Amino acid sequence: MQFRSILAPTRTFLSILVLAATTLSQPTSAQSNQNDDILLQMKQASQRGDKARLSALLPQARGHILEPWAAYWELKARLQEANPQEVQDFLTRYAGTYQEDRLRNDWLLLLGQRRDWDAFATMHDAYRMRDDGQVRCYAVLVDMLRAGGLPTAAQADEVRRTWYAQRENDDGCATAADRLVSARMMSPNDAWKRARLSVEANRPGAARGAVLIASPDAVPQFDEMNAGAAKYLIKSGPVAGKARREIVVLALIRIAVADPDQAASMLQDRWSTMLSPEERNWIWGVIGKQAASKLSPGAMGYFDNVTKNGDLSDDMLGWKTRAALRMGNWKEVQAATAAMSPEGQQDPTWVYWRARSLQAIGGDDRRAEARRLYETIAGTRGFYEMLALEEIGQRASMPTRPAPLTAEEKRAAANNPSLVRGLYAISMGLRAEGTREWNYATNLHDKGGMDDRALLAAADYACQREVWDRCINTSERTKGVIDAEQRFPMPFHDTVLRKSADIGLDPAYVYGLIRQESRFIMDARSGVGASGLMQVMPATAKWTANKIGMAGFTPSQINDRETNIVIGTSYLKLALDDFDGSMPLAAAAYNAGPGRPRSWRNGPVMEAAIWAENVPFAETRDYVKKVLANTTNYAAIITGKPQSLKARLGRIGPRDAAMPEPNKDLP
Structure with missing residues (x-):
């Protein structure tokens, strides 16, 4: 039996959704409000794993518009003990709902763990979301068993990609990978690569699980290495055999994550001649990546030791590209982006920089290829799409609105x-x-x-x-x-424009930042305590209120819309002044605090796009690019005129020591 890779919803499925809403008793708004507290209590009980409380409350949630959630929480809490008929009754009662498919996902995971492949096969065909990696791996296992243990190359590729992407040593993909290695549809090298990636990401449990698949006899050595990588290398004598070499590779990777210079010294002084070219290239790739992410000027020197770019992961090649951009080495940018996987080469980030490298190297053929690459991504959907648009002579403007929605x-x-x-x-x-x-x-x-x-x-x-x-x-x-008014709404329009004008701040920049910070959710609260539309931290709010002379400020006022906008815009303006009017630097300061971008700007003067791509923190790097792209789109909406992203980026370099720091105490 071959499963469909995707169970496409049809008109019949959509009709099930409507039927589900009508078969569940739909209460009046007043009735729902009376029972909302029951749902909130059940959510809390679910978080505590309180099975008895959930079972006691469920009857009171019957008929509520969110009854599917109440029933899901109750059954999920005791799913380990539930019988198949209870599960089937739930799936039937809530057919077509999110909760039906989510419970099916949970049940499929249990069936996989229990190795109940026949029940898994029966259940899996109706699974719609297909968003769980473990379930995908279990499904490949079932297909293998039904095909006599002979997986296809496509199935092996799916397991490999999914396994590499998983954070922990999850049963589904670890079991599938073990079977595929045994069937020689994946090699032990695939498992060693998983171990390398896991050690670099500081996930020793996942690394140990991969070593167990690649070479079970090497697990004790891995455990010794994991207890202390440097100590393990000092004690180790000459290495012989693939497994021993790979444990050395893992040790050097672990050291490189903390101290790339130390790892480079150890590799050059002792281990380089004992390792294969591919193993050396991988370690140099990790060392180069770690150095590049620290903005070390020596990063490209480490990457120069790599003899074959194809031995590196896309992540390493991305950091090699960033390091080459900082050095202005366009030939290395071209070589690194050309060595990426087909998926990596399609990322707009690397499409853009590959095109820039071809354009910079020159020659009619290269310039024509650069133009073609720009045209494949040019548009207003993102940072690099907008930069590509400018490279072909256009600017961001309001797209034609789609036809009005019908009743x-x-x-x-x-x-x-x-x-x-x-x-x-x-x-x-x-x-x-x-x-x-x-x-x-x-x-x-x-x-x-x-x-x-x-x-x-x-x-x-x-x-x-x-x-x-x-x-x-x-x-x-x-x-x-594209409906620009939907994608770039302007709630609280009068307040934002008035406060921006009062302090000389571009309202498009304010809207671009709010859109990224909170998506205009008033009660938004981050995991570190930032609040409101502009995600203001309490200490930052207090400092800003004092700075602008806001009398009688109390922390509770952060959640007031007007106060949040006043504090947020004032802080943004202070940051902008402190960073010489640079929107990218001020955005980075707003996200990561001012100390980090003050450090990150040191080094050569460069295009702000290159600087932004080299921001060490992935979250801040993404944040800066999105805020600036948002700003450019909002400016096109507010002014009704085409806008330049490049003009907002400018160039970035060290602060002029002769210039005063207006807000050196900026928190």
Whole structure:
């Protein structure tokens, strides 16, 4: 039996969604409000794993619009002890809902762990989301068993990619990988690569699981190395055999993560001649990557020891490209991007820099290829797409709005049970659940469900109810059309423009930052305690209030919309002044604190796009690029004129020592 890779929703499936909403008792708004507290209590009980409390509360949640969530929490809590009929009854009662497919996912994981392959095969065919890596690996195992233990190359590739992407030593992909290595559809080298990646990511459990597959006899050596990499290398004599060499490689990788210079010295002084060229190249790639991520001027020197770019991962090649950009070495940029995997070469980041390298190296053929590459990504959907647009002589402008939504299209969105439940959950404080339910409905777009018009209607449904994060994220999923007013809404318009004008700040920059910080969610709160639209930290708010002379400020005022905007815009302006008016530097300071970008700007003077791509923190690097792209799009909307992203980027280098620091105490 061969499973379908995707069970595409059809009109029949969409009709099931509607039927599910009508078969579940739909209460009046007043009735729902009376029972909302029951749902909130059940969520808390679910978080505690309180099975008895969940079972006691479930009858009171019957008939509530979020009954599927209540029933899911209750059954999920005791799924280990549940019988198959209970599971089937749940799937039947809540057919077509997010909760049905999520419970199916949970049950499939249990069936895989129990090695109940027949039940897994029966259940898997109806699984719609297909978003769980372990389930995908279990499915390959089942297909292997049903095909007499002979997997296809495509199945092996799927397991390999999924296994490499997993953080921990999850049973599904570890078991599938072990079977594939035994069947010689994957090699022990694939397992050693998994171990290398895991050690570099500081995931020793996942690394140990990979070593167990690659060479079980080497596990004691791995354990010794894991207890102390430097000590292990000092004690080790000459290495013989693949497994011993790989443990040495893992030890050097572990040292390189903490101290690339020490790892380079150890590799050159003792281990280089004992390792294979591929092993040496990988270690130099890790050392170069770690040095580049520390903005070390010696990073390219380490990468120069790599004799074959093809031995490096895309992540290493990305950092080699960044290091070469800082050095202005366009030939190395071209070589590193050319060596990336097909998937890596399609990333707009590397498409753009490969095109720039070809353009810089010169020659008619290279310039023509650069133009072709720019044209493949040019547009207004992201940072590099907008830079590519400028390279072909255009600027970001307001796209033509799609045709207005019809009453029927709006009605279809308003009657979609998952969308309705999603917004209701968000409105009563269950944002995570509401977001998952909403995303379930809109993500089916990729599986034959919502087309662009349906996504625009769903986004409009969220916009009209001022659930701005769902409005924006849903509108961003359209492929053939762009509704800029959905993607770049301007809530609190008068307040933002007035406060920006009062302190001489570009309102497009303010909107670009808010969109990235909070998606205009007033009650947004980060894991580190930042609050409100502009995600202001309490200590930063207090400092800023004192700086601007705001009398009587108290921390509780951060959650007031007007105060949050005043504090946030004032801090952004102070940061902008401190960084010589550089929008990229000020955005980095807003995200990571001012101390880090003060350090990151030291070095050669360079294009801000190169500087931004070299920001060591992935979150801040992504943040800076998105804020600047947002800003350019908002400027096009506010002014009605084409806008240049390049003009907002400028160049970045060390601070002029002769210039005063207006806000050197900026927190």
